[in-house]
Amino acid sequence: MCVYEGCELCPRRCRVDRRVKRGFCGEGVKMRLAACVYHRGEEPPLVAGTGAGTFFFTGCTLGCPFCQNHQISSGGVGWEVSEDEFASLCLEFQGGGASCINLVTATHFIPSVVEGLSRARDQGLRLPVVWNSSGYEREESLELLFPHVSVFLPDLKTLDRGIALDVFGRPDYPEVAERAVRAMIRRKPLVWDGDRLLQGVIVRHLVLPGALEATERVLAWWKEHAEGRAILSLMVQYDPAGKATDTGASFPLPLTRRLTVREYEEVLRLLEEYEVDEGFLQEYPEGPSLVPDFTRESPFDPDLAVPLEGWLKIRSRFP
Template sequence: MHNLLKACQMCPKKCGINRLEHTGSCGAGSRIKAAKAFLHLWEEPFISGEKGSGTVFFSGCNLNCLFCQNYRISQEHFGKDIDIGRLSEIMLDLQAQGAANINFVTPTPYAAQIVEAVAAAKQAGLALPIIYNTNSYETVETIRMLEGTVDIYLPDIKYYSDHYAIKYSNAKNYFLHASQAVSAMLEQAGHPVFDGSGLMTSGVLIRHLVLPELLEDSKKILKWIRENLGAETYVSLMCQYTPLYQAVSHEEINRTLEDWEYDLITDYFFKIGLENGFVQEHSAAAGDYVPDFDLLGI
């Protein structure tokens, strides 16, 4: 694992930085940094279950989305340094609280440490599905490294157009990398499988946050999914966009999504033959989904 951190290539940014001595552009160094671990009730019902998804929010991020609802941890890097042993304990704590699964949010910079921490936790009795909840800016190599560790992938495909990916998230070739990574996830984990109680136990559920003014981009993403991953692919269409963080200084995205915009995308979803879509209530707003980052459970 140390070798992977010595010249970090964990994500498409491929900084090559020695994280044993320095911090990467994502904010991650040699130790894991996290801001909260708790039972999260606001994921899709088959992820949260009745008691909640055992969610671990990591600090730092390999994207710089100027509308990030979790900017306090992703961009301002609020959090606490922990070691691999503590991450294993956190998973076991969440299991003891009744978590439906272990849900790693923004895990990419810590993928190598996660592999070790999950292995140690399983040896100590962890028996829950492991979720990798990612912005999709991943390398295929990292996804392959996660085989045998991750059961469920929740990749958020954000953009089709490079123009928007660079403008809003400072990410070059975003869709190229995201599409290859999501294809590798599907090859590895397959389409969703559910247990008798309706909880998802393995597979890939793609998420897409619909942004104001980017409706054509949303359509291109859905069309790509239909043509390349199959009609049965599970997709969660999110309408919770709220202009937070630096989005207030970009007029075109300094507003919430209008009902007709979300309806247009959900109609398009079924029109092109996709079968398994999940929609949010129109009243959903990001503020409702942002936890208080208080180091609880860390």
């Protein structure tokens, strides 16, 4: 049976036959990529040499209204690649000095990704693989990944069911993401090579404007369940994108603006109150928006990311 028939890869469990119909993710059975870049913008333990060898996959199983990658998560920008082409790109990243293989939002393509990684390993891939996701994952699907992924980089967007319902449309997000993150931490204890992370979990939390109580709840959870066993990455560079740029839309949070200075100062106070002194914290956002444009060959600022040559050749085949 085709692995995409009656698809249940994500917690939505659409059960559609993706050979003939698309589920919530918007994707069929062919992997689609929107960019392959040497990325220097990930957390420091994941970035060395030319940067993380990063694949941006088309489609998404969650659908945040403020997604900076909305062109590919819901806008359909992307190009088909085979498992063999994916393996070849992984090996090109390795040859180009990438620090790791970084897979961004690939939950809906897990079987194809696993097959591609297996083929790349058979051909000499040695780099650690990073699974960069929304945290909205089924444990059964994670079991397919554990033999192939060294580092998990999940979001823990919120533990507030009200926010999960009103913003993401998924009131089950808190319990699903918590279970997934705890499973990742159990299976992938931290392993270091100097300052480089070879195995483990980095939990990201994006602070949303007007939602500091929800952030405090995440910090309390972190202290009880994850501190010392994983790494916390607190992100404060929320930038309105996608549907959140529609000033006429109705959101339960002020998603059309960035964090205020006062909110950032409150985040610093919470970190002190909860005695969180290890991990990563972004600086207060200033300057122009850094939202990428995936319609370009190079979606990011050149100081942040450089396209992979092999990917540009594949992309050039498509009109």
